[in-house]
Amino acid sequence: MISATITTKGQVTIPKAVRDSLTLQPGDKIEFILTDQHEALIRPISKKVDDLFGILQQPGRKPVAVAEMDAAVRRKMKERL
8 A cells, every 4th residue: 555644734745656657747737536425536627738748849840741740641651651
């Protein structure tokens, strides 16, 4: 059983084994689900598309047309076969 201690400020450090199992990284968000049996479940909150907007943006990078992206995907798929 994995356990943790609550600090006087009500904070808990999530044990490494749990962080690894849930693939949690610093800055990730989690939610607590309270059950009728007075238990709490911890679940990672998936990122929304809006959170990822602009993540691939690189200053000075030329935009790529959708047709070019489709062609590149087709080429890669053919290479795999």
